[in-house]
Amino acid sequence: MEFAFTDEQAMIAETVRGFFAENATSERTRKAMAADGIDRELWSSFANELGLAGIGLPEEHGGAGLGMVEMALVAEAAGAQVAALPLLGHVMIGQAIARGGSEAQKAEWLPRLAAGELIATAAWAPKLSVADGRISGTFPFLPHGASADLLLVHSGSEAWIVDLKGAGVSVQAHVTMDQTRPFATATLDGAQGEQLADGDAAIAGALAAGWICLAAEALGGAQATLDRTVAYSKERVQFGRQIGSFQAYKHRLADMMIEIEQARSAVYWAACAVDEGSDEAQVALHSAKAFCADTYFMCAGNMIQLHGGIGFTWEHDAHLFFKRARSIQTLLGDGQWHREQVASAVLGAAA
Amino acid sequence: MKLGFSPADEAFRAECAAWLQAEMTGEFADIRGIPNLCDAIPRRKEWEQRLGEAGWGCIGWPRKWGGRDATIAQQVIFAEEYARAGAPNRINHIGVELAGPTILAFGSEEQKARYLPEIAAGRQIWCQGYSEPNAGSDLANVKTKARLEGGEWVVNGQKVWTSLAHYSDMIFVVARSEEGSAGPKGLSFLLMDMDQPGIEVRPIRQINGEAEFNETFLTDARCAADAMLGAAGEGWKVAMALLAFERGVSTLGQQMQFRNELDAVIDAARANGKAADPVIRQKIARAEIGLRLMRYGALRMLSGTDLAAIDGAALTYKIQWATWRRNLGELGMEVLGQAGEVASGDHYSWPTLPNLFLFSRSDTIYGGTNQIQRNLIAERGLGLPREPRGQA
Ligand SMILES: Cc1cc2nc3c(=O)[nH]c(=O)nc-3n(C[C@H](O)[C@H](O)[C@H](O)COP(=O)(O)OP(=O)(O)OC[C@H]3O[C@@H](n4cnc5c(N)ncnc54)[C@H](O)[C@@H]3O)c2cc1C
Numbered sequence A: 001m002e003f004a005f006t007d008e009q010a011m012i013a014e015t016v017r018g019f020f021a022e023n024a025t026s027e028r029t030r031k032a033m034a035a036d037g038i039d040r041e042l043w044s045s046f047a048n049e050l051g052l053a054g055i056g057l058p059e060e061h062g063g064a065g066l067g068m069v070e071m072a073l074v075a076e077a078a079g080a081q082v083a084a085l086p087l088l089g090h091v092m093i094g095q096a097i098a099r100g101g102s103e104a105q106k107a108e109w110l111p112r113l114a115a116g117e118l119i120a121t122a123a124w125a126p127k128l129s130v131a132d133g134r135i136s137g138t139f140p141f142l143p144h145g146a147s148a149d150l151l152l153v154h155s156g157s158e159a160w161i162v163d164l165k166g167a168g169v170s171v172q173a174h175v176t177m178d179q180t181r182p183f184a185t186a187t188l189d190g191a192q193g194e195q196l197a198d199g200d201a202a203i204a205g206a207l208a209a210g211w212i213c214l215a216a217e218a219l220g221g222a223q224a225t226l227d228r229t230v231a232y233s234k235e236r237v238q239f240g241r242q243i244g245s246f247q248a249y250k251h252r253l254a255d256m257m258i259e260i261e262q263a264r265s266a267v268y269w270a271a272c273a274v275d276e277g278s279d280e281a282q283v284a285l286h287s288a289k290a291f292c293a294d295t296y297f298m299c300a301g302n303m304i305q306l307h308g309g310i311g312f313t314w315e316h317d318a319h320l321f322f323k324r325a326r327s328i329q330t331l332l333g334d335g336q337w338h339r340e341q342v343a344s345a346v347l348g349a350a351a
Numbered sequence B: 001m002k003l004g005f006s007p008a009d010e011a012f013r014a015e016c017a018a019w020l021q022a023e024m025t026g027e028f029a030d031i032r033g034i035p036n037l038c039d040a041i042p043r044r045k046e047w048e049q050r051l052g053e054a055g056w057g058c059i060g061w062p063r064k065w066g067g068r069d070a071t072i073a074q075q076v077i078f079a080e081e082y083a084r085a086g087a088p089n090r091i092n093h094i095g096v097e098l099a100g101p102t103i104l105a106f107g108s109e110e111q112k113a114r115y116l117p118e119i120a121a122g123r124q125i126w127c128q129g130y131s132e133p134n135a136g137s138d139l140a141n142v143k144t145k146a147r148l149e150g151g152e153w154v155v156n157g158q159k160v161w162t163s164l165a166h167y168s169d170m171i172f173v174v175a176r177s178e179e180g181s182a183g184p185k186g187l188s189f190l191l192m193d194m195d196q197p198g199i200e201v202r203p204i205r206q207i208n209g210e211a212e213f214n215e216t217f218l219t220d221a222r223c224a225a226d227a228m229l230g231a232a233g234e235g236w237k238v239a240m241a242l243l244a245f246e247r248g249v250s251t252l253g254q255q256m257q258f259r260n261e262l263d264a265v266i267d268a269a270r271a272n273g274k275a276a277d278p279v280i281r282q283k284i285a286r287a288e289i290g291l292r293l294m295r296y297g298a299l300r301m302l303s304g305t306d307l308a309a310i311d312g313a314a315l316t317y318k319i320q321w322a323t324w325r326r327n328l329g330e331l332g333m334e335v336l337g338q339a340g341e342v343a344s345g346d347h348y349s350w351p352t353l354p355n356l357f358l359f360s361r362s363d364t365i366y367g368g369t370n371q372i373q374r375n376l377i378a379e380r381g382l383g384l385p386r387e388p389r390g391q392a
Helices: A007-023 A026-034 A040-049 A068-080 A087-100 A103-114 A199-235 A247-275 A281-312 A318-330 A335-347 B007-025 B041-053 B072-084 B093-106 B109-120 B235-247 B254-272 B278-303 B307-341 B352-362 B370-381
Strands: A120-122 A129-131 A134-143 A150-155 A158-163 A169-173 A183-195 B126-129 B145-149 B152-160 B170-176 B187-193 B199-203 B214-224
Touching: A007 A040, A007 A068, A026 A040, A068 A087, A068 A199, A068 A247, A087 A103, A087 A120, A087 A134, A087 A150, A087 A158, A087 A199, A120 A134, A134 A150, A150 A199, A158 A199, A199 A247, A199 A281, A199 A318, A247 A281, A247 B278, A247 B307, A247 B370, A281 A318, A281 A335, A281 B278, A335 B254, A335 B278, B007 B072, B072 B254, B072 B278, B093 B109, B093 B126, B093 B170, B093 B235, B145 B170, B152 B170, B152 B187, B170 B235, B187 B214, B187 B235, B254 B278, B254 B307, B254 B352, B278 B307, B307 B352, B307 B370
Parallel strands: A120 A150, B126 B170
Antiparallel strands: A129 A134, A134 A183, A150 A158, A158 A183, A169 A183, B145 B152, B152 B214, B170 B187, B199 B214
């Protein structure tokens, strides 16, 4: 049994945790929130100094190699700081091309993605029409869509990448509750799409990476809300006692830890299952996405409650976690949808 | 990080699966899949002995004491195959998983030689004499007294909720051996024969109609002066180490049994059409996800080399499985509807799912209640201040 990190994985985890804790500070995140939700300096050192934008991308195309477990470690650390990074679209498009692109497509796109030159976004369950490789349709809720260069869309078993700066594209930025990952709507009117060679593989790769990324962000975020609340519970004194000594308070923290321990198993189960091409991969992915998102939301809600009034302020970071948690719950399929996929695997399709 | 087991482990799986399948479809087919803890006790005693003869009784123990020196991976695999084959609950769970490991950890060579081979052979059934009427969650409040008289401990007091005491050969008793001591100090951990005039066992009927647990009265009950684990007055340390076995690795084998129970819920839902109900589908999905996460949590814990992390995961594991199973019990009844509330014969006796519904109310109580588990997680896992304790 080796369901534990290798030394190399443990080292990556430590490095990324240190990197985000030091650089993705509340101050910098808030600065990015006031703009387009991307801390460009962070993105640039993430990609260029650490070479982490290439994680999960093949080495022969400029990537860092490694797999979904390592990608999850990165997303977990980024999530712990609610980092303002366009990670979600990045890993989705990267895996779509790495798994479903032709050799020429890989050679063209992957080095640029690995270098962090491009910002990407992806559309979930889009409705589109295609004529002669020209795509039309409206694509709402694109994460970091207003800043993105590339869009991944799919339909049936076909997938395309679209240049968002090209002709026939208009993008409308939205004010989004989670300002660290604002949404935009892209309207394509006969925009030129580049079809990926193997659509099924591209879509499967993109979704797996997206679900793991969100689940891992949720895990990191949930753990951070617990750690920060535990620290606060030892500082704050009421009725002459540390509030963390009250049982009603500590039991809620214990409940957070119980869920987080399961969320941790979920993320690494799903990541490993994808890396190993296991039969369990689909069930693992749906389980991880649904479970981790719910865990994060519960923990972030508790964080606000257990901080009292200060937890309700804009100044305190609790709302960053809470809003990120809420958005993770609905991105790329909500919990009900994912659980229905698990139910279908167990019970057969719904009547 | 990897999901699966090594080829050597898979070969081991094939070996134990073949043996178990043969027994459960052959000589012991009559006790395959029985749901109740107290059904067919004589046959299950024979089954314990059959396991012992074939060397499957206590595979994690050293060969010297009747085990197989099995690795943790092999123990997990055996537990999985055991449940997959529908083999019945180990009637000697307490001997195999609690008494044995504690004797291995704290016993003298002579004590090991006396007890371990008997447990491994399936000839000696054990029960656990911890709880008392006024010492449940507050276990350190035990009042049962032990005093040395001649070459023997003489023990007086009352234990309660003693599972399977009425079928047991041995009991381990936590007793106060220092006059006037209080709390965790001055306790001793004694190993006593059940078959003696000083011990009287009265079964207590439970919520599901069965009588698995008992009141155990000790009136000048005796054991030899050296029938004790650890030093006199230091029984608390031994008692706590045993609880770690109870809450940790020994519960892993349950997972395949949980799989069987969830499958029974799924089968019932398919059979009566509830499998099409979207609310039921959500709940079954939650149960499925919870079960898988328990499995990977356990594998994470058992693969880990970082002991602090293992303790953290182990701390949360008891409340996790207990709560999962209690919820599954409720889900089973929701699937069955009113049909689940009617027994098939004229006895108050329940098939798997209604029995699960009733029995699982105890999962969140024994081995430390959910509230006590939360205290442990908060205090040991998160380092929060201890509960203030009053003077009893
Ligand atoms: C099926 C079954 C089998 C058992 N088998 C055995 C056995 O073989 N041997 C044995 O020794 N014992 C056995 N037990 C006993 C079991 O360990 C105790 O029931 C358990 O430890 C709880 O103690 P109690 O029943 O005295 O409840 P109490 O301790 O009286 O608890 C009552 C309620 O108060 C809550 N409570 C208590 N203290 C606190 C606290 N500090 N904070 C918050 N809430 C608190 C509890 O959570 C519970 O809800 C068994 C119990 C059951 C149900």
